[in-house]
Amino acid sequence: MARDEGLPKSWLTDGTTGYDFMDQVSALLHDEAGEQPLTELWHRLSGRPADFGSEEQLARRQVLERSFSAQRDAVVEFLYALAQSNLVTRDCSRAALRRCLTEILAHFPVYRIYARVGDVSPSDRAFLAKAVARAEETCLPADKWLVTTLGAWLSGDRLDPSLDTLQNVALVRFQQLSAPLCAKAVEDTALYRYGRLLSRNDVGSAVRQFASDLFEQHPAALPDRSALAAVGQLRQAREGRAEVDARQRRRRVAGDAADAGAVREAPQVGDGDLVAS
DSSP states (O other), rough: TTTTOOOOOSSSOOOOSSHHHHHHHHHSSGGGGGGHHHHHHHHHOOOOOHHHHHHHHHHHHHHHHHHHHHHHHHHHHHHHHHHHTTTTTOOOOOOHHHHHHHHHHHOOSSSOOOOOBBOOOOHHHHHHHHHHHHHHHOOOOGGGGHHHHHHHHTTTSSGGGGGGHHHHHHHHHHHHHHHHHHHIIIIIIIIOOOSOOGGGTTTEEEEEEEESOOOOOOOOOOHHHHHHHHHHHHHHHHHHHHHHHGGGHHHHHHHHHHTSSSSOOOOOOOOSSSSOO
């Protein structure tokens, strides 16, 4: 799950597998004073974006085009059918729907939501609204109204009782696309491109959070077995982790060495060389 993403209360589960717990412990092992110098050093040496958000957006768009174009087109077909049912949207083309759907997926903040017609949680509504708001900022000016319209269709709010089945299928197809896209674009692509500090690039890590002073328990309660398993995995890797994390304390030395030419600049890696297949 992504940061702030929780388990639906209706699920008969006792927590998560422990990735979120390990992320919280990992954040405690880092010094927040190292964030700015390491970010600047990474940007200077690599030429890549300094912030992870830019890498994530780029990866989402590229992976969507290269690996999930058929799945996106399937969602577009159901959205097109919904558009044909209303005089206001009947003239919307598949191309316009595809552009707007792409913008929403590029900004989606979690793996997926679980909305159904007439049944949507406040958190799912908030996640979708966040993606739609960002999409409205990056879409073509002429597409803004359609992005807003898609947000309403995907929110779970009933359009018309006669369209419930069609709308539900569109919701399911959208949600089944957003989850694997997040996994491939974030875990399998963006994390391999962003090298500010690799010990914060684990699967399940909140990469944007460099360090944490206080332990913040995840809203989804962890069962004892998962917490213990996570601690066990963390302890097994403590020596290697400590060595990596200790390097941030020598950030100024490393930065000075890099500027002086003591650290050879790594070959430039193009975006196409690191895209999950």
